[in-house]
Amino acid sequence: NAGVTQTPKFRVLKTGQSMTLLCAQDMNHEYMYWYRQDPGMGLRLIHYSVGEGTTAKGEVPDGYNVSRLKKQNFLLGLESAAPSQTSVYFCASSWIGKINEQFFGPGTRLTVL
């Protein structure tokens, strides 16, 4: 099993450009999440999904959109990138239930110039 994979690993964008980050998991997990990690702020939840075809806003959703067309994939889109979106983005997945472990991908380092 590959676990949780993220594509790409690194990306540099110019302000105003768009891009999509792909997250894939092969563990048949129902829940998937997108976080951003910034120095001194820990991880903050951007959007999450509790099942195929469903998405919900997290703590910092502005400037991002997501889609969960297939159970195994969770896409994070930036329509018009801004320097404030420079961050490391982590995807995670888990089984249903609050006590279950979230499995994290290796992260995508995004720089917006």
Place this chain on the structure above:
Amino acid sequence: GDSVTQMEGPVTLSEEAFLTINCTYTATGYPSLFWYVQYPGEGLQLLLKATKADDKGSNKGFEATYRKETTSFHLEKGSVQVSDSAVYFCALVAGTASKLTFGTGTRLQVTL
């Protein structure tokens, strides 16, 4: 809202020293509590968890006890190794959702 407060780092220790990283929380109801570890260049991994008061989570020599009366979940290890150098995150899940609320992380550096 729910929140987690961790001690600021970095924490620098010599190998075989005793480690404590403090974590306190605020949450509605009875949260589940977690410690995650992030090694350099990697994603987070679950280190240990506790789901109710007085539970003790343990893994790889690390321990943490869920203290409801002090709303704390401090991480301890009796003898750290260089390979324990990483960032440690305390986190909780409250209510019916599976959304984690993270602390800001504490960087641990262990030297020979």
